Amino acid sequence: MGGLILPLTKVHKQETRARILEQAIFLFSTKGFDQVSIDELMSCAGLTRGGFYAHFKNKNELYVEAILNGVRKSAIATNYLKVVDDNQVLNELVRNYLAQVSTVTGPSACPLAFLVTDVANREAEVRDAYTISFKGLVKILNRIIAIEDEPKREAIARSIATLMIGGVAVGRALNDPQASQELIDACYKIAGMLAASA
Structure with missing residues (x-):
């Protein structure tokens, strides 16, 4: 069934979010907030930029979550x-x-x-x-x-x-x-x- 988009499972979404957070804390820790772009972050996580917004409103919200999660x-x-x-x-x-x-x-x-x-x-x-x-x-x-x-x-x-x-x-x-x-x-x-x- 070409073109059919299936919804992400809750587990998959949690795993993806965890992967983003893991890369975020690594990149923020090595480069600082201003030197990390969403494109770079998502590329390091093996994801596309568009997927970012399914998990976080903006980079600032991600930064908060990365600190707490880290x-x-x-x-x-x-x-x-x-x-x-x-x-x-x-x-x-x-x-x-x-x-x-x-x-x-x-x-x-x-x-x-x-x-x-x-x-x-x-x-x-x-x-x-x-x-x-x-x-x-x-x-x-x-x-x-x-x-x-x-x-x-x-x-x-x-x-x-x-x-x-x-x-x-x-x-x-x-x-x-x-x-x-x-x-x-x-x-x-x-x-x-x-x-x-x-």
């Missing part, structure tokens, strides 16, 4: 979400996060570090998504840090989150591998000292 699928969200009161696991989490400085960007890259400067210049809804994601990271750290004093634990969680994100963002910007490694070592050391403080 953080939900990050190693922290998938590996450490249910850990409670374990500073040894916290040390592992911080070390693994900071290792992103020397790894290639990809679906597992955390948008909090890779998009920090790009997001600062975006619209309110994009910054809202980033803020929600940052608060989510702080909650995870807050559960893992083994300190009984709740206000102190919350402050330490915020500080460690900032060290992690800032360490990766600055470390990737440096063109001196030794300076980058020294920065990462310092962030890791300070995070451990903060977590161990009683």
Whole structure:
């Protein structure tokens, strides 16, 4: 039956949307919002430009979804979400996060570090998504840090989150591998000292 167009199944539509989001977080993380076109994004996803609008109103909406989706699928969200009161696991989490400085960007890259400067210049809804994601990271750290004093634990969680994100963002910007490694070592050391403080 030539010319008959069958509707996409719900599963196929979800898979296609996931593929677009995966490519979006990769491209936004490596190039920034302004340097990524819808044509390039859809080509990398193996799709046509017209298919974009079946999933997103515009590139800005995609950016918001890419940030939220990227953080939900990050190693922290998938590996450490249910850990409670374990500073040894916290040390592992911080070390693994900071290792992103020397790894290639990809679906597992955390948008909090890779998009920090790009997001600062975006619209309110994009910054809202980033803020929600940052608060989510702080909650995870807050559960893992083994300190009984709740206000102190919350402050330490915020500080460690900032060290992690800032360490990766600055470390990737440096063109001196030794300076980058020294920065990462310092962030890791300070995070451990903060977590161990009683």
